[in-house]
Amino acid sequence: MEKIHPVKSNEVGVRLKNEQFNGVKKITIKDKEFPEALKTIKEVPKVLYFIGKLPEKDELCFAIVGTRRCSNYGKQVTLEIAGNLADLGITIISGLAPGIDTFAHKAVVERTRLRQGYGGRAIAVLGTGIDEKSMYPKENFQLANEIVELGGCLISEYPPGTRGTHFTFPQRNRIISGFSLGVLVIEAKEKSGSLITANYAFSQKRKLFAVPGPIYSLNARGPNSLIKQGAKLVDNTDDILQELNLIHLKSKSENKIEGGTPEETLILEALKEESLYVDKIIKKTKLSVATVASILTILELEGKVRNLGGNVYTISR
Numbered sequence: 001m002e003k004i005h006p007v008k009s010n011e012v013g014v015r016l017k018n019e020q021f022n023g024v025k026k027i028t029i030k031d032k033e034f035p036e037a038l039k040t041i042k043e044v045p046k047v048l049y050f051i052g053k054l055p056e057k058d059e060l061c062f063a064i065v066g067t068r069r070c071s072n073y074g075k076q077v078t079l080e081i082a083g084n085l086a087d088l089g090i091t092i093i094s095g096l097a098p099g100i101d102t103f104a105h106k107a108v109v110e111r112t113r114l115r116q117g118y119g120g121r122a123i124a125v126l127g128t129g130i131d132e133k134s135m136y137p138k139e140n141f142q143l144a145n146e147i148v149e150l151g152g153c154l155i156s157e158y159p160p161g162t163r164g165t166h167f168t169f170p171q172r173n174r175i176i177s178g179f180s181l182g183v184l185v186i187e188a189k190e191k192s193g194s195l196i197t198a199n200y201a202f203s204q205k206r207k208l209f210a211v212p213g214p215i216y217s218l219n220a221r222g223p224n225s226l227i228k229q230g231a232k233l234v235d236n237t238d239d240i241l242q243e244l245n246l247i248h249l250k251s252k253s254e255n256k257i258e259g260g261t262p263e264e265t266l267i268l269e270a271l272k273e274e275s276l277y278v279d280k281i282i283k284k285t286k287l288s289v290a291t292v293a294s295i296l297t298i299l300e301l302e303g304k305v306r307n308l309g310g311n312v313y314t315i316s317r
Helices: 072-087 101-116 138-149 166-179 193-202 220-230 237-243 262-270 278-285 289-301
Strands: 024-026 047-052 061-064 091-094 122-125 153-156 182-186 207-210 305-307 310-315
Touching: 024 278, 047 091, 061 101, 061 138, 061 193, 072 091, 072 101, 072 182, 072 237, 072 310, 091 101, 091 278, 091 305, 101 122, 101 138, 101 262, 122 138, 122 166, 122 310, 138 153, 166 193, 166 262, 166 278, 207 220, 207 237, 220 289, 262 278, 278 310, 289 305
Parallel strands: 061 091, 061 182, 091 122, 122 153, 182 207
Antiparallel strands: 024 047, 047 153, 305 310
């Protein structure tokens, strides 16, 4: 296994900015540490570049992928399922792309912080080199740092300095599924890159899962089509655990989110069935604007609710 030493700060970087990182490492298929899971797939990558800890032979890895342009529904489902699986010690793998991939990684990062390192971890497989100049999307550079800081891993078959292309992103999808026991697709259009990952999962004999969506939604066409073709329909984490024979990992006593005051309980009840824009929360609870704003801030700090963006809130299940 070869270590690529960091270059000077005024040169093109081959590592993330954090001083704790010792540089990108390189491993070839000839090295004994090369991941066993990838040796069984077609088009085995001959080289991997990585920062962090590669998946071990007995590590339980599960992939979550989906559209770059996800809905609030997609965000909510991703945060819940990725977070729940991570809580059970399952490693979540995705591609660091905008949308579903990003929320899958964020869910694990947030849960890891809350658990103080206990549980699963996040692994991102990039379609670019592992360096700030090449990484896509640029806005996920900080997320990439957090993944590594919290015990996760960044992986690419492309050397630092490699920009992403229409070829590199689809190609990396075989690695995402190759590492995983199964692949879950959450929101994908008919020609989404996520369906390429699903096809790889099928050819690699990995379990395939999909979250159903409204029949009039373009983002639901991919998952709904996969379900018709035999993918396991998923509407909760247990569907995945049962299919993978991992139901024994589930905690016997699940944490129930409860309000500490009548007003908090009202807001949590309003959010029980779906994510809501703050104006709808005010309307449903009949609480004042100031009260709702104050309580949402408290609940968010306590990790009981989260803002999906644009003042749309959901329960942190």
